[in-house]
Amino acid sequence: MLSECLAGVLQRPGRSALTAVGTVLGVGTFVAVLGLTATASSQIDERFNTLTATEVTVEDVSAQASEFVDQAFPPDADERVSRLNGVRHAGVYWTVRLGAGQAVRSTPVGGPAAGPGPGDLPVVAASSGALEAAAPTLSQGRVHDAWHDATKQRVAVIGSGTASRLGITTLETRPAVFIGDHGFTVIGIVEDVERKADLLLSVVVPRSTAQELWGVPKGDARMLVSTRLGAAAQIAAEAPTALSPSHPEYFKAVPPPDPRTLRANVTADLDVLFLLLASLCLFIGTIGIANTTLVAVMERTGEIGLRRALGARTRHVTAQFLAESAALGSLGGLIGTALGTITVVAVALVRDWTPVLHPGIVAAAPALGLVTGLLAGVYPAWRAGRVQPAEALRR
Numbered sequence: 001m002l003s004e005c006l007a008g009v010l011q012r013p014g015r016s017a018l019t020a021v022g023t024v025l026g027v028g029t030f031v032a033v034l035g036l037t038a039t040a041s042s043q044i045d046e047r048f049n050t051l052t053a054t055e056v057t058v059e060d061v062s063a064q065a066s067e068f069v070d071q072a073f074p075p076d077a078d079e080r081v082s083r084l085n086g087v088r089h090a091g092v093y094w095t096v097r098l099g100a101g102q103a104v105r106s107t108p109v110g111g112p113a114a115g116p117g118p119g120d121l122p123v124v125a126a127s128s129g130a131l132e133a134a135a136p137t138l139s140q141g142r143v144h145d146a147w148h149d150a151t152k153q154r155v156a157v158i159g160s161g162t163a164s165r166l167g168i169t170t171l172e173t174r175p176a177v178f179i180g181d182h183g184f185t186v187i188g189i190v191e192d193v194e195r196k197a198d199l200l201l202s203v204v205v206p207r208s209t210a211q212e213l214w215g216v217p218k219g220d221a222r223m224l225v226s227t228r229l230g231a232a233a234q235i236a237a238e239a240p241t242a243l244s245p246s247h248p249e250y251f252k253a254v255p256p257p258d259p260r261t262l263r264a265n266v267t268a269d270l271d272v273l274f275l276l277l278a279s280l281c282l283f284i285g286t287i288g289i290a291n292t293t294l295v296a297v298m299e300r301t302g303e304i305g306l307r308r309a310l311g312a313r314t315r316h317v318t319a320q321f322l323a324e325s326a327a328l329g330s331l332g333g334l335i336g337t338a339l340g341t342i343t344v345v346a347v348a349l350v351r352d353w354t355p356v357l358h359p360g361i362v363a364a365a366p367a368l369g370l371v372t373g374l375l376a377g378v379y380p381a382w383r384a385g386r387v388q389p390a391e392a393l394r395r
Helices: 002-011 013-052 077-082 128-134 146-151 160-166 197-201 207-214 232-243 260-299 301-309 314-351 359-385 389-394
Strands: 055-060 087-095 123-126 136-141 155-159 176-179 182-193 203-206 222-227 251-254
Touching: 002 314, 013 260, 013 314, 013 359, 055 232, 077 087, 077 128, 077 222, 077 232, 087 128, 087 207, 123 128, 123 197, 123 207, 128 146, 128 222, 146 207, 155 160, 155 197, 160 182, 160 197, 176 203, 182 197, 203 207, 222 232, 232 251, 260 301, 260 314, 260 359, 301 314, 301 389, 314 359
Parallel strands: 123 203, 155 182
Antiparallel strands: 055 222, 055 251, 087 123, 087 222, 136 182, 155 203, 176 182
């Protein structure tokens, strides 16, 4: 049987190659899709860890603890928290509550209109540490620093969206924005931030300047803390005591959420989706093999009839065609596994990722090609075994 199988495969190399292509594509796609899914899931895990495990928010809840406290954050809040081991940057911020007629404009009150609808722009008071914790990317200028905080400078940092609404395109002319009757020199335009994306649509002024002009916030101040990787939970536990050793209950530290459940759900959804896609590709490859093998049976009817006339039984013919289909499936599985693995590694190198491919998938893929070849050859082999010698020889 093995000799006849090898002769049947090598006698028509073109058809055999076309038959194996279905398995190559099916198994190769199966390995590549599962490998890329595992690699992408690994990248998702890394990004979840990086983004969520390095941010802590501290809320001022003093109004719930005491009616006599307007603002619990001390003036040196940034320095107190920054001294904690693991903290990179920390700063206080809040949204300023403007009074009537204190809209944000690009011209003084009573001057020409500033453009369509700029009056609803929010004003955010932020210390220099809060801006550093937000990790801004500047398109022009700079952000305010500790000196601006200490001297209560009237400067502002705006996002690129805010600059567009106010008609500010360059800082070379030292443009200014006006909040009510107060003018602020724009010293920086922020293109993007890693945290606090709403800053891109706000006018950010120093914390001390906002307190001088509009007073302390009424219990809505917060602190943004960026930490080193893995230190967020510790900082969340220590920050309230560092801010107020006598009344740590005035602060509520919000540590980053545990991303494991969300990561598990995302990874599971990706695995199911791409496993279905890979199975569909394998099924299409199986149908292709079955069609090619069935055509081969029809073309070899005379050969089958001659073998039957010389004494071959139905089981002999059926076993031969099953063996040919299984051999081509195994060969296609090996080639497909190699191509799929190469695809995973190549994509990972291009994207600067770490390729992840389970060894069990690589080991099982050639066997999957064998099973695919067997399943695809069942019906053609059955048809070949039912060919009657007299009818085949008449053709």
